[in-house]
Amino acid sequence: MSYNFAQIEKKWQDIWDQEQPFACSDDYTKPKYYALVEFPYPSGQGLHVGHPRPYTALDIVARKRRMQGYNVLFPMGWDAFGLPTENYAIKNHVHPAQVTAQNIKRFKAQLKALGFSFDWSREINTTDPSYYKWTQWIFLQLFKHGLAYKAEMAVNWCTSCKCVLANEEVVGGVCERCGSEVVRKTKSQWMLKITDYAQRLVDDLDKLDFIDRVKTQQRNWIGRSTGAQVKFPTSQGDDLVVYTTRPDTLFGATYMVVAPEHPLIEKWVGSITNMDDVRAYQQKAAHKSDFERTELNKDKTGVQIKGVTAVNPLTGKEIPIFISDYVLVSYGTGAIMAVPAHDTRDYEFAKKFHLPIVEVVQGGDIEKQAFTDCDTGIMINSGFLNGMTVEQAKEAIIQYLEEKGIGAKKVNFKLRDWVFSRQRYWGEPIPIVHCDKCGYVPLDESQLPLVLPDVKSYEPTDNGESPLAHMEDWVQTTCPKCGGPARRETDTMPQWAGSSWYFLRYTDPHNDQALASPAALKYWLPVDWYNGGMEHTTLHLLYSRFWHKFLYDIGVVPTPEPYQKRTSHGMILGENGEKMSKSRGNVVNPDDVVREYGADTMRLYEMFIGDFEKSAPWNPSSIKGCSRFLDRTYQMFDMLCEGQIRPEMEGDFHRTIQKVSQDIEDMKFNTAIAAMMTLLNKIYDTKSVTREEFKIFITLLNPFAPHVTEELWEMCGFPGRLNQTSWPEYDPAKCVENTVEIAVMINGKVRAKLQVAADISEQDAIAAAKANDRVQEFLGNMNVVKEIYVKGKLVNIVAKP
RNA sequence: GCCGGUGUGUUGGAAUUGGCAGACGAGACGGACUCAAAAUCCGUUGUCAGCGAUGGCGUGUGGGUUCGAGUCCCACCACCGGCACCA
Secondary structure (H helix, E strand, O other): OOOOHHHHHHHHHHHHHHHOOOOOOOOOOOOEEEEEEOOOOOOOOOOOOOOHHHHHHHHHHHHHHHHOOOEEEOOOEEOOOOHHHHHHHHHHOOOHHHHHHHHHHHHHHHHHHOOOOOOHHHOEEOOOHHHHHHHHHHHHHHHHOOOEEEEEEEEEEEOOOOEEEOHHHEEOOEEOOOOOEEEEEEEEEEEEOHHHHHHHHHHHHHHOEEOHHHHHHHHHHHOOEEEEEEEEEEOOOOEEEEEEOOHHHHHHOOEEEEOOOOOHHHHHOOOOOOHHHHHHHHHHHHHOOHHHHHHOOOOOOOEEEEEEEEEOOOOOOEEEEEEOOOOOOOOOOOEEEEOHHHOHHHHHHHHHHOOOOOOOEOOOOOOOOOOOOOOOOEEOOOHHHOOOEHHHHHHHHHHHHHHHOOEEEEEEOOOOOEEOOEOOOOOOEOOEEEEOOOEEEEOOHHHOOOOOOOOOOOOOOOOOOOHHHHOHHHHEEEOOOOOOEEEEOOOEOOOHHHHOOHHHHOOOOOOOOOOOOHHHHHHHOOEOEEEOOHHHOOOHHHHHHHHHHHHHHOOOOOOOOOEOEEEOOOOEEOOOOOEOOOOOOOOOOHHHHHHHHOHHHHHHHHHHOOOOOOOEEOOOOOHHHHHHHHHHHHHHHHHEEOOOOOHHHHHHHHHHHHHHHHHHHOOOHHHHHHHHHHHHHHHHHHOOEEHHHHHHHHHHHOOOOHHHHHHHHHHHOOOOOHHHOOOOOOOHHHHOOOEEEEEEEEOOEEEEEEEEEOOOOHHHHHHHHHHOHHHHHHHOOOEEEEEEEEOOOEEEEEEEO
């Protein structure tokens, strides 16, 4: 027989709405805990069963922390700007704001039905002008500090969204969002100089408690490498500057390659004798998308620049210069020295163009292939470097280059600046105007928020302009500086803008003087525990660290990093083990689960499904186990009797408190639940439960299943509310058992089991093991070679015939 | 190609980090209750051999280290995620 979860859950949700027990206090003298989950994009489909997994996990943490006496901030809001809403609005001829409001209403009802302990008084919405006022304000600060600039450049253009994408949004050559082809397009774009922070974004990872795979992925994305910048003189008098991570191989540089877009080519036009060929190659390269360029990586192409040569500064030899699209303009200096003997790409190119290959590190067979994995090799054919190890040569050459003034040590990053413009309607307007006289001029801060105007059509344009560009009334304005006629920026910000600082707003969400008060920021920051998806590691997570560091530099926030701890959950897959999606038809709606089993069962199952960090398939029949467990918990009320913890149950209770407490900290929610199930089974075996035992049991279970446990608390007549009580303590001394079962192994195979006192001495344990009949039988007349005793675990007797 | 991760019964997954593999669930089978079914309760459930006590074999594959390996080392296979001509 099932308890009436529908009635109980509704009852407590109403009570929580009324009593607001989860609203955090503004008493800044209390110890604080800031638990954060990524706020959702309120899509038209509503919540799916993947959302509640991280929310439940941190809800458990937040509820536990409150019981431990912390002032807990556990907020929720809406990351509501974005394309799907805009597309829906276009299709159905409704204003995106209206669509957003509807979707939020649905999401909020669904979240409330799951009993999350969010502080709803701090709800935020990125599309609210009182919110995006501050997003715009931060942009103005970036602009004023030279970190936002407009640049004409080749960008990623999604052919379907008709919109520019950031590098981070292009996945495998296609649009991350819609999967359509991405092409190169030259456009004037707002850019944010995240590259200025590359070094700090890498270095500061060391101080943070992020899970390793997040750190690794961010490090790889930022891509720091250490090498040298070297000047190669040319026949034109200009130096051709290259970046290399292998300055030790400089003697082996037998030719040079510049990117097709390299600016020196234009300078050399007059001297280049095969300009037609060069131009043809440039044209071809320009028409390839990035994807096509990398597709063709098996076959190197290129053209020699005739009429211009360079000189290897160490060998003094004249060497040819090529253009080839295997060299990228956007990395390093856009030019390389080619060392075919020790670089696979250079090797292929040299073979194809019959260029000399000079071995400078001994150990490989350069007749067959480039010798790249040569850290342990010895230098040859390298003048004063001969005989050195690669490592020694690196130091020696850099010293030499610096002394002679022809090069220097240099650190490079793969990270590029952030393309910040989007040619769409449903985003934050960029608060900049363009004046023919004054250039790009920021709006005065008093003019914020610059509100998104109503337009007739949200349809993106084919010419690559934002729908806002049609709003002549809005676009035409006056220059804040000279008062002359000027035009507003019509591109909007990317979706990542609002989410780059939202966690700051939660600390003081209604402030209209600042993005948040310094006192609130000082108290609440940094976020103590932030959980979110791996897919945001090189997007939202990196962007928000960048903005935060900038805000720290200008004195707005008190900490150099926004989040102290970052964890990530695994995805919930469909029953067939595939990613849940509408097109695969394997989407599970949480509303159905709540209706059939209740929110508490749903929460419990989401946590019991498996390792929190790994993805797991949804299995509807497995939910039954969680449902039965809660039923049995409820039925336990009928076994209730007066009294403290029974002596024979003491160890079990203390161990369970210990296990559940620790497992929550380690995100091992599944084993925490298993421990509670084991305890419940044991209680059922005794057919009774004392009030004190029951109190502990439902307190431990409360963060997982808050409704039914609160109800049971009330039914028992315990004072106040369960969520206001304190987390149970355990006594380590009572966790240890006084007798333990140890295994007796002979040559590594278990042959007997013994009950012994937990503190038995090694000698006694071994003696007891040897006295055992079965052991004697197995030992027969073999010679005991060795005896091993592992305290409380086993005795292993090694014997030979 | 590079970086990261995973591989355990029929099934989702445990295993104190080198110490009794399979906790806790699901499913299946047997039984109780029931006119019957559902629900609930009790029992069995890695695999092979044996009536049995018991024994052999078992954590993707092949080697190794160790008294002892799911766990450590070497080589390989499969799958998943990220990056990808980054000099």
